[in-house]
Amino acid sequence: MSSILSSEQLTTVKKEAASLNKPTSAYIHIPFCRRRCYYCDFAISVVGDKLSGENSGTISQYVEELCKEIQATPKLGASLNTVFFGGGTPSLLSVKQLNRILEVVDKQFGIASDAEISMEIDPRTFDLIQLQGYRNAGVNRISLGVQAFQDELLKISGRSHTVADIFAAVELIGQVAFPSFSIDLISGLPYQTLQQWQESLEKVVEIAPTHVSVYDLIVEPVTAFARQYQPGVKPLPSDEMTVQMYKLAQQILTNAGYEHYEISNYAQSGHQCRHNRVYWENLPYYGFGMGAASYVEGKRFTRPRTRQEYYKWVESGCQIDSEELSANDILLETLMLGLRLAEGLDLSTLLQQFGAETLNEIWTCLQPYYQQGWVEILDEEYSGLQPVMVHQQLCAGSINAAATQTKPTGCTSLTCDPLDELNNLPTSGRLKLTDPEGFLFSNTILAALFEQLETNNNKRRMR
The missing domain is CATH 3.80.30.20 (tm_1862 like domain)
Incomplete structure (x- = not known):
């Protein structure tokens, strides 16, 4: 898979993955x-x-x-x-x-x-x-x-x-x-x-x-x-x-x-x-037995699916023949697996791992699903993990502001449409699918998200 992240971000993700190894x-x-x-x-x-x-x-x-x-x-x-x-x-x-x-x-x-x-x-x-x-x-x-x-x-x-x-x-x-x-x-x-x-x-x-x-x-x-x-x-x-x-x-x-x-x-x-x-949570685990999958030292590996082939593999020394996952693989798997959970994904952790640019690309793709009520943001800083709907909560602390270490600015009116103001994800809280609608359409949401991330990356490569 081609790179969605910059070389600096790739290094960060690799280090994060190693710490959970x-x-x-x-x-x-x-x-x-x-x-x-x-x-x-x-x-x-x-x-x-x-x-x-x-x-x-x-x-x-x-x-x-x-x-x-x-x-x-x-x-x-x-x-x-x-x-x-x-x-x-x-x-x-x-x-x-x-x-x-x-x-x-x-x-x-x-x-x-x-x-x-x-x-x-x-x-x-x-x-x-x-x-x-x-x-x-x-x-x-x-x-x-x-x-x-x-x-x-x-x-x-x-x-x-x-x-x-x-x-x-x-x-x-x-x-x-x-x-x-x-x-x-x-x-x-x-x-x-x-x-x-x-x-x-x-x-x-x-x-x-x-x-x-x-x-x-x-x-x-x-x-x-x-x-x-x-x-x-x-x-x-x-x-x-x-x-x-x-x-x-x-x-x-x-x-x-x-x-x-x-x-x-x-x-x-x-x-x-x-x-x-x-x-x-995309954490590592051992796997043992015929057809079992494991995720160890950044490598996913599936054992032979028949008894005789599995026995041969064991007797030959149990060699794990697979490549280490790329940082992009880790990003896509983190999204695919984490959004299965009702609690969703922690925004501050995503920001630390993958950077502001990648998260804003994710949010650009997810906004239509947010408007349909399939995607939700929970703001733990302002409202104890309540849905982000109040205008001031939406304007406070965008990812861009965190990346540039500047105070976020935004409209002070309480009458404007909060969807217009939420151009960037907050720096804290959780990104999740709604229950049951978001869960029902999770495959649609993830397919669109992965396609858009690849499209954005291809455009960068052509510049």
Whole structure:
């Protein structure tokens, strides 16, 4: 990608990135599933309905290779604050296998005493003894892959559980003292109605997990769904129906006391997913296992997506063959990830990292979306993180003034249009998308923003 920032700004961003170059989080991929769901394009390995844990040589071999990778990875920072077992279906691990992995991780990196240790689990893949074993091993946050509360939708999606299995799983979870419990749902499934979606949301509220993830179906290439369905065409919901589903989830879950803290995630107070925030805040993290991604020392790397290729990679020394991200990549990723959070991006941090010129270019592109009510500025200096709407707040402290160390000037009239005055972003506060409209149109906003930044850069190069 061509440079959006000046050479001086590039150096600043590199230094900022280096200061955050010590990962304290780890993602561990457990790729095994009973079957492949029809919407899934993840790196998984199907083991069928009978094999799991130590009665599967396939899983046992994988655990050993995984531990080799962990042991071959140097510790770069402090002890781990978050560990996330994703998949796949991590609950196909035996308690002994989970303990082995965690012991290797702790020996290699250290796990903080207050670390969040998350584990994805699926209905019908565990019993009470297993859950108790996971908890005793240190798991303190579980995420149950529910997806829907209608048997017909589960079957259409290729899920291996029923609604009865969901409630049986919830009953078992209730008998084990997990501090945090999340449920995953998917909207936009084939033949799914708005009434069914409302029913699923209401059942989640009745169960009252501490966290809810709501994902809109994406029809990925090379999946069973991609061979059957076309986005926006029946039996998939229309774009209008998809919007209704998103807004309904936002309404029902926030009314039930959940904070909508990220585009797809809701949490009770104190139960945001600490591990996923590492991604959204564009911080470094280790990644282990088949197909797992990592972000370490400024490099993003994805491991081989098949078991045999992954094993070869481990046995050959776990070489990370990727280039360090450019400062421009860091800028675009910071915008793309940070604007997913309800709190958005800190303006003073952006100014320090990327400079006044870049931020004013960002704001020039975002102003039409601000006028549509999709983008918002919260001013912490003047109104305790309230929307910037009062004229004096808008005029105070522009980025240009900060860059030139001069006092900002502006109209003193209280009757002029604040949108006309907000030509530059304030030097403090937060830049964010509104909920739900800004979140709904986040892809549109980001695509326009990235295109405009590139266009501006190309114009500079032609001068």
